Amino acid sequence: MTxxxxxxxxxxxxxxxxxxxxxxxxxxxIRGEGAVSPETRKRIMEAAAALDYxxxxxxxxxxxxxxxxxGIVVGEIxxxxxxxxxxxxxxLARAEGYxxxxxxxxxxxxxxxxxxxxxxxxxxxxxxxxxxxxxxxAIARVASWIPMVYVGRLLxxxxxxxxxxxxxxxxxxxxxxxxxxxxxxxAHVDGGASPGAERRRDGYRRAMERHGLERQxxxxxxxxxxxxxxxxxxxxxxxxxWRPSAVFASNDMTAIGLxxxxxxxxxxVPGDLSVVGYDDVTLAGTETLSLSTIHQSAGDLAxxxxxxxxxxxxxxxxxxxxxxxxxxxMTRRSSAPFSATAAA
Amino acid sequence: MTxxxxxxxxxxxxxxxxxxxxxxxxxxxIRGEGAVSPETRKRIMEAAAALDYxxxxxxxxxxxxxxxxxGIVVGEIxxxxxxxxxxxxxxLARAEGYxxxxxxxxxxxxxxxxxxxxxxxxxxxxxxxxxxxxxxxAIARVASWIPMVYVGRLLxxxxxxxxxxxxxxxxxxxxxxxxxxxxxxxAHVDGGASPGAERRRDGYRRAMERHGLERQxxxxxxxxxxxxxxxxxxxxxxxxxWRPSAVFASNDMTAIGLxxxxxxxxxxVPGDLSVVGYDDVTLAGTETLSLSTIHQSAGDLAxxxxxxxxxxxxxxxxxxxxxxxxxxxMTRRSSAPFSATAAA
DNA sequence: TTGAAAGCGCTACCAA
DNA sequence: TTGGTAGCGCTTTCAA
Numbered sequence: 001m002t003x004x005x006x007x008x009x010x011x012x013x014x015x016x017x018x019x020x021x022x023x024x025x026x027x028x029x030i031r032g033e034g035a036v037s038p039e040t041r042k043r044i045m046e047a048a049a050a051l052d053y054x055x056x057x058x059x060x061x062x063x064x065x066x067x068x069x070x071g072i073v074v075g076e077i078x079x080x081x082x083x084x085x086x087x088x089x090x091x092l093a094r095a096e097g098y099x100x101x102x103x104x105x106x107x108x109x110x111x112x113x114x115x116x117x118x119x120x121x122x123x124x125x126x127x128x129x130x131x132x133x134x135x136x137x138a139i140a141r142v143a144s145w146i147p148m149v150y151v152g153r154l155l156x157x158x159x160x161x162x163x164x165x166x167x168x169x170x171x172x173x174x175x176x177x178x179x180x181x182x183x184x185x186x187a188h189v190d191g192g193a194s195p196g197a198e199r200r201r202d203g204y205r206r207a208m209e210r211h212g213l214e215r216q217x218x219x220x221x222x223x224x225x226x227x228x229x230x231x232x233x234x235x236x237x238x239x240x241x242w243r244p245s246a247v248f249a250s251n252d253m254t255a256i257g258l259x260x261x262x263x264x265x266x267x268x269v270p271g272d273l274s275v276v277g278y279d280d281v282t283l284a285g286t287e288t289l290s291l292s293t294i295h296q297s298a299g300d301l302a303x304x305x306x307x308x309x310x311x312x313x314x315x316x317x318x319x320x321x322x323x324x325x326x327x328x329x330m331t332r333r334s335s336a337p338f339s340a341t342a343a344a
Numbered sequence: 345m346t347x348x349x350x351x352x353x354x355x356x357x358x359x360x361x362x363x364x365x366x367x368x369x370x371x372x373x374i375r376g377e378g379a380v381s382p383e384t385r386k387r388i389m390e391a392a393a394a395l396d397y398x399x400x401x402x403x404x405x406x407x408x409x410x411x412x413x414x415g416i417v418v419g420e421i422x423x424x425x426x427x428x429x430x431x432x433x434x435x436l437a438r439a440e441g442y443x444x445x446x447x448x449x450x451x452x453x454x455x456x457x458x459x460x461x462x463x464x465x466x467x468x469x470x471x472x473x474x475x476x477x478x479x480x481x482a483i484a485r486v487a488s489w490i491p492m493v494y495v496g497r498l499l500x501x502x503x504x505x506x507x508x509x510x511x512x513x514x515x516x517x518x519x520x521x522x523x524x525x526x527x528x529x530x531a532h533v534d535g536g537a538s539p540g541a542e543r544r545r546d547g548y549r550r551a552m553e554r555h556g557l558e559r560q561x562x563x564x565x566x567x568x569x570x571x572x573x574x575x576x577x578x579x580x581x582x583x584x585x586w587r588p589s590a591v592f593a594s595n596d597m598t599a600i601g602l603x604x605x606x607x608x609x610x611x612x613v614p615g616d617l618s619v620v621g622y623d624d625v626t627l628a629g630t631e632t633l634s635l636s637t638i639h640q641s642a643g644d645l646a647x648x649x650x651x652x653x654x655x656x657x658x659x660x661x662x663x664x665x666x667x668x669x670x671x672x673x674m675t676r677r678s679s680a681p682f683s684a685t686a687a688a
Numbered sequence: 689t690t691g692a693a694a695g696c697g698c699t700a701c702c703a704a
Numbered sequence: 705t706t707g708g709t710a711g712c713g714c715t716t717t718c719a720a
Binding site: 102117 | 465
Binding site for chain 4: 064
């Protein structure tokens with residue numbers, strides 16, 4: 001195949017001529033608008049079918065003032081959560097009558113800004129920014145150009161609409177779960193300065209305090225990687241006088257690294273150590289890993305993002321909104337009731 | 345921020361008026377084309393800057409016959425390899441003077457066809473299909489509409505340009521590596537009917553035969569998932585009379601599941617069992633997992649894909665090309681020399 | 689219910 | 705080197 005397209009794609013003028021009507025009538029009929037008599041409409045539709053007519057969306061967009069493109073910029077498309085949010089958002093945008101213009105190689109702030117400039121040049125009505133640009137000044141700058149909603153960070157200090165998971169609650173959920181299982185020595189491997197890490201840590205701390213476990217608070221610095229998790233495991237399980245019976249990791253990859261290293265050391269999970277992660281990546285849900293974790297809903301994030309975008313577009317001067325999407329605890333096999341024998 | 349854009353974006357007519365020249369001259373100056381006198385150009389550029397002019401790309405595309413959009417359709421954007429290919433390809437397309445229109449929610453064949461229809465309506469010059477549509481008839485149909493290059497499958501029987509990794513060589517590379525380490529009982533966990541699985545299996549078989557190990561050929565049916573790997577491990581390590589000292593898995597996830605299960609059973613990797621995967625996902629390269637594997641190069645696949653697209657566009661009637669990108673062995677810690685003591 | 693005509697913002701061609 | 709004039713393919717008044 002890979003055949004060249006028909007010499008010249010049919011235009012509205014072609015089908016108008018073919019059907020013996022004016023271009024304007026043809027336009028109305030094709031779009032199903034206005035009042036067109038049934039037989040005329042039929043004739044026009046037949047002509048369109050005969051000539052394999054496909055409206056030129058570029059021309060349509062130029063002609064109709066607000067034809068409606070929505071820009072979507074993704075910082076880390078290799079990150080499955082961002083990828084899924086972007087994917088769902090582009091479907092939702094379509095459902096709102098926009099076509100999504102998606103930029104997936106905005107992996108530096110320079111490229112993100114350039115991508116948004118290009119989107120603006122395409123006259124998008126607004127931009128849904130998923131993890132990019134990253135630095136706050138760049139975010140603020142870009143948001144001064146065009147209506148924008150940022151998904152994936154809270155952006156407390158930047159005056160930009162944002163949508164993100166309620167990570168404080170997520171942290172609390174994780175700790176509550178472990179406490180309910182009877183654990184008391186619950187450590188936290190955090191995510192350093194990564195997005196959300198601070199709030200997850202806060203949730204951990206608050207929940208521990210609420211349970212009267214402030215003396216058991218142990219925070220190990222980590223990152224959102226499997227290697228950081230393994231490193232944290234070595235640090236954590238080396239402490240002679242205080243051995244946790246459970247760990248809340250700030251990220252699933254961290255949790256997986258932690259579990260892997262624990263197994264290597266000879267500890268069993270959850271026999272000797274219960275582990276809860278964060279994100280609920282695909283891997284976490286496999287039968288093999290079966291990681292208890294805090295689920296971030298890509299669907300909720302995407303729909304909240306699109307809803308915020310629609311609200312902003314409808315009311316450009318409304319107050320800035322900071323939306324928090326609730327996370328959900330997924331109980332799987334990596335966390336189990338505390339058994340006294342397991343304590344070191 | 346999130347401020348509304350300036351009442352009406354400046355147009356070429358605006359800056360022409362502002363600079364006291366004609367629109368055509370302004371157009372030439374802005375694009376840096378034609379012969380415009382330095383001072384006039386300067387005046388025009390200043391006007392453009394003053395009015396914060398951004399050319400309307402939609403209008404430009406409509407006006408210039410072949411303004412050049414390239415469509416990119418991605419089937420599984422959550423798959424990091426596809427995501428990365430798409431990302432690199434959109435950069436390369438830009439370098440070729442096209443702007444990429446990316447569709448990331450083509451996760452069913454219906455949606456893929458619809459997405460491609462929409463891209464065609466945007467008058468893209470061609471479509472780079474990354475893993476979508478999936479079924480051969482759909483692929484053939486879509487390719488009859490527009491110049492198309494398919495990335496990620498060989499498509500032997502469909503007459504569509506395609507680019508994929510040379511998986512037969514990949515399989516051979518894996519086996520050669522294990523044989524060089526002294527292994528003889530080398531099993532293969534395949535990927536069933538998944539893309540590339542058949543050729544990886546062929547490579548395994550051929551290499552085993554070439555090494556005179558046809559009696560040691562063992563193929564376990566698997567899939568590209570971690571759970572399939574774990575399942576295969578149970579099947580494989582249960583055989584009483586034949587225990588492999590090494591396994592070549594058709595996919596990294598399969599390999600990871602396999603290793604995980606082996607560790608649970610109490611085997612050490614690579615002490616008791618060497619494992620080689622396929623793909624070189626990010627996880628494989630971590631210090632913690634350190635999985636020996638066959639690397640598929642997203643960069644090579646993307647650039648071969650774009651090159652094939654350019655060739656097809658330049659010469660619509662050229663013969664269909666089936667490009668194979670060479671894979672590369674990544675030696676890491678999951679594979680080690682065979683030690684006699686390890687044999688069961 | 690239908691059609692004529694005027695744009696959307698740009699490029700392209702041709703004459704000055 | 706410059707400007708005038710036609711479109712690109714569509715939507716959108718406004719009349720008929």
